[in-house]
Amino acid sequence: MNNPDLWNAGRRAFFAKFGAGLGWLAATELLGEPAWGQSATDASRAYSLGVVTQPHVPPTAKRVIYLHMLGAVSQVDTFDYKPVLQKLHGEELPASVRGNLRLSTMVAGQTSFPIVGPIAKFQPGGKSGLLISDLLPYTREIADDLCIIRSMHTEHVNHDPASKFLHTGFQIAGRPSGGAWVNYALGSTNSDLPAFVVLSSGSANGVPIDASTWGAGFIPSHYQGVRFRSGDTPVPYVSNPDGVTSTDRRRMLDLLTTLNGAQYDASKDPEIPSRLSQYEMAYRMQTSVPQIADISTEPEHVLEMYGPDVRRPGTFARNCLLARRLAERDVRYTMVVQLGWDHHNSIATALPFACRNADQATAALVKDLKQRGLLNDTLVVFGSEFGRTSFAQGQLRGSFGRDHHGHSFSVWMAGGGIKGGLAYGETDDFSYTVTKDPVHIHDLNATILRTLGIDHQRLTFKTQGRDFRLTDVAGRVVRDILV
Numbered sequence: 018m019n020n021p022d023l024w025n026a027g028r029r030a031f032f033a034k035f036g037a038g039l040g041w042l043a044a045t046e047l048l049g050e051p052a053w054g055q056s057a058t059d060a061s062r063a064y065s066l067g068v069v070t071q072p073h074v075p076p077t078a079k080r081v082i083y084l085h086m087l088g089a090v091s092q093v094d095t096f097d098y099k100p101v102l103q104k105l106h107g108e109e110l111p112a113s114v115r116g117n118l119r120l121s122t123m124v125a126g127q128t129s130f131p132i133v134g135p136i137a138k139f140q141p142g143g144k145s146g147l148l149i150s151d152l153l154p155y156t157r158e159i160a161d162d163l164c165i166i167r168s169m170h171t172e173h174v175n176h177d178p179a180s181k182f183l184h185t186g187f188q189i190a191g192r193p194s195g196g197a198w199v200n201y202a203l204g205s206t207n208s209d210l211p212a213f214v215v216l217s218s219g220s221a222n223g224v225p226i227d228a229s230t231w232g233a234g235f236i237p238s239h240y241q242g243v244r245f246r247s248g249d250t251p252v253p254y255v256s257n258p259d260g261v262t263s264t265d266r267r268r269m270l271d272l273l274t275t276l277n278g279a280q281y282d283a284s285k286d287p288e289i290p291s292r293l294s295q296y297e298m299a300y301r302m303q304t305s306v307p308q309i310a311d312i313s314t315e316p317e318h319v320l321e322m323y324g325p326d327v328r329r330p331g332t333f334a335r336n337c338l339l340a341r342r343l344a345e346r347d348v349r350y351t352m353v354v355q356l357g358w359d360h361h362n363s364i365a366t367a368l369p370f371a372c373r374n375a376d377q378a379t380a381a382l383v384k385d386l387k388q389r390g391l392l393n394d395t396l397v398v399f400g401s402e403f404g405r406t407s408f409a410q411g412q413l414r415g416s417f418g419r420d421h422h423g424h425s426f427s428v429w430m431a432g433g434g435i436k437g438g439l440a441y442g443e444t445d446d447f448s449y450t451v452t453k454d455p456v457h458i459h460d461l462n463a464t465i466l467r468t469l470g471i472d473h474q475r476l477t478f479k480t481q482g483r484d485f486r487l488t489d490v491a492g493r494v495v496r497d498i499l500v
Contacts (some may be wrong), residue, residue, distance in 0.1 A: 038361065072203070072470025077434020077500065078396040081465060082340045084379060086371075087180065088358030089426070091405035091419055093448045094368055096147045097167045097429035098139040101446040102407055106134035110408045121174040123361065124410055124420045130412035136365050145438025148394050152372040153396045155380035161438040162383055162392070162431045164498045168442020168451040171403050171423040171458050176224045176359070179402035179423065183230075184352075186487045190229035193478070195462055196350035197233045199469060200240040202476050205349055209305035212349040216336035218247070219356035219374065222380045226354055228315045233416070235480045237287055239294040242352060245339070246343040247331025251310050251342070255381065263303070270297065290304055309342050322384065324377040334378035341385050344395050358401060361410050362418040383431050396433025396468050407447045425451050428461065433468045434500050441498050459492035467494045 093099055110130040124130075137151040142160030149157040156163075173179035178188035185192040189231035193201070196213040205228045231242030245251035256416045274293055282287040312320070313328075315338070320327050326334035333355045355375055360367045379399060386392040405419035405428025425444040431437065443453035463473040466487065473492050477484040 042287065057125055064316045069113050071474055073472040074467070075468050076098040076468065076470030077394070078432070078468040079224075079352070079394040080344055080347065080349050081196075081396045081398065081469070082344060082353065082382070083195070084337075084375075084382075084397065084399040085180075085183075085352060085354045086358045086375065086399070086401045087219075087226065087354050087356045088176065088222070088360070088401065089403050090358055090401045090404055091360065091368060091423070093133075093405070093419075094135050094137060094364075095147075095150045095153060095372070095405050096165050096429065097425075097448045097500060098135065098150075099407070099448050100286055100444060100445075102132055102448070103134035105500040106130045107413055108132050110447060110449075111182040114449050116450075118424055118450070119174060121421045122407070123407075126260060127411070129412070132407060133364075133409045133413065133417065133419060136368065139183065143438060147438060147440055150372075151333040152369055153376045155176040155377045159380050159383045159431070162387065163429045163437060164431065164439045164441060165427055165429045166441045166461070166495075166498070167425075167427050167444060168453065168455050169400070169404075169426045169428050169453055169458075169461065170451055171426075173403065174421045174423045176402060176421075177227065179421075183402045185230065185232075185234065186459060186462060188490050190227075190232070191234050192485070193234035193487070194229075194231045194242065196231055196242050196352055197236060197240040199350045199466070199471070199474060201233075201236050201478070202471055203349060203469065206347045210309070210343070210346055210348055213240070213242040213352075214343055214348055214350070215242040215352045215354070216339060217244070217354040217356065218331055218333045218336050219354075220237050221356050222359055224356065224359045227358060231352055235485070236478050237290070238292075239290075242350075245306070247335070249396070251306050291475050294464060309339060309346070312342075319385065323487070326374070326379065332378075333374055337382040338385075341382055341389075341391075342390055344386065345389070349434040360405065360418050362422060362445075363416040364405075365416075367418075376455040386432065392432035392437065394433060396435065396465065397431045398428065398465065399430075400428030404448075407449055420450075424449060428456075430498070435468070436498050436500055439498060441495070454497070456495055457491065460495055463488050463492035464495045464498070467499070 093102060110132050115130065135150065139148045139150050140157065141147065142149050142157035145161050145409060147160040147165060148161065149160060169178060171182060173182050173188060174436045181190060182188045184194045200212040217226050233241035243252065277289050277293055323334045323338050326332040327338050330334060337355050340353050343351050360369050383392065383397055386395050403421055403423040406422045411418045412422040425448055441454060442451060442456055444450065445452050466473045466476065473486060473488045
């Protein structure tokens with residue numbers, strides 16, 4: 018680099034000089050992203066002009082909190098009551114019910130498929146009378162706020178591709194996640210926190226969390242989710258090391274801006290602005306993230322509502338409270354992942370344990386949002402990548418479990434323009450296949466985007482010669498569940 022003016026230029030002077038290339042960074046974070054179907058070049062040009070594109074349709078939600086129970090929730094034990102299973106417990110699942118539908122490799126070789134009845138009783142909740150398992154008594158208290166979709170289905174029966182498909186619309190890594198798409202489309206109204214935050218808790222038990230489910234794929238990397246870890250430093254390497262002051266860090270970032278700006282001027286590499294944007298966000302998070310993580314100012318009655326685990330960092334209860342605190346600060350998309358739902362054996366003891374870890378905090382999150390007036394414009398989604406079989410994996414004795422099942426499962430949604438106290442869709446008497454109002458993963462994602470004012474068919478990004486979108490070439494908005 019031979020231009021001394023670049024070396025000596027101040028930060029403001031630099032952005033003024035390179036406004037057409039990098040000046041859009043501040044506008045991106047402060048004003049939001051005008052990215053409806055634009056290439057990275059077109060988007061950066063719009064940023065430099067300070068243009069903010071409005072949603073396609075009036076939104077009913079401003080933000081999303083996605084609660085992913087990784088490993089697969091057993092719908093027949095939680096949200097999809099089937100008395101026939103209780104009546105026929107231990108008998109063979111009729112071959113006519115199974116048909117030739119795909120099984121996972123873990124049960125494909127079974128010659129016997131004994132029916133397993135629900136491991137807990139179901140009772141009606143709220144004025145709506147939605148039937149919810151005794152495993153989820155706190156969730157039953159918020160029944161009138163829930164829309165339980167009992168007719169979900171997916172093509173996938175293995176965790177990794179199913180989780181990717183749930184969040185990115187494709188079973189192989191490399192596509193943007195739903196949170197990244199929303200960040201790309203709408204940007205952030207909070208300049209001090211990422212627009213897309215990921216929180217995780219629980220034990221993997223063979224089903225680890227995968228960063229590609231919150232990645233940016235082929236869109237600029239600064240749209241990806243930022244994972245907050247438990248403990249005193251939720252984001253590694255954000256705090257200054259010993260001996261480095263905030264002034265030192267600011268001077269270093271200004272110099273990096275100058276150096277990277279010269280490189281961008283020469284190469285026009287779109288990842289350079291993304292990298293600079295991430296540097297600037299990290300600098301601001303030195304103050305904002307500790308404030309989010311510090312729950313000492315929360316009233317005692319709020320902490321009690323989330324349960325005793327809220328006092329321990331890294332628990333699902335603490336993460337639900339943090340999700341509410343992020344929603345208060347208008348973080349656009351928060352993904353809360355709870356591991357430990359893969360119950361191939363010992364389901365009679367493992368599922369109640371998983372439900373206890375999630376139930377009280379989940380209900381508290383909805384109640385907390387509601388009492389603060391945030392539920393009206395916050396969409397909460399609770400679900401998993403698929404469901405579980407109504408027959409036993411292996412023999413029905415000892416520590417039996419249930420296998421993966423993608424042909425029918427349940428997800429619930431609350432707030433953000435979704436009808437409450439509603440059960441949508443139906444499955445057969447064995448909760449094996451959908452019989453009414455099927456909802457595919459693409460339909461679910463299309464509906465989530467619709468609550469945010471986004472037409473899923475118009476939110477695209479062109480790469481490799483064609484336009485891509487979250488819902489691929491499918492998807493429909495489930496309008497019957499919208500207010």
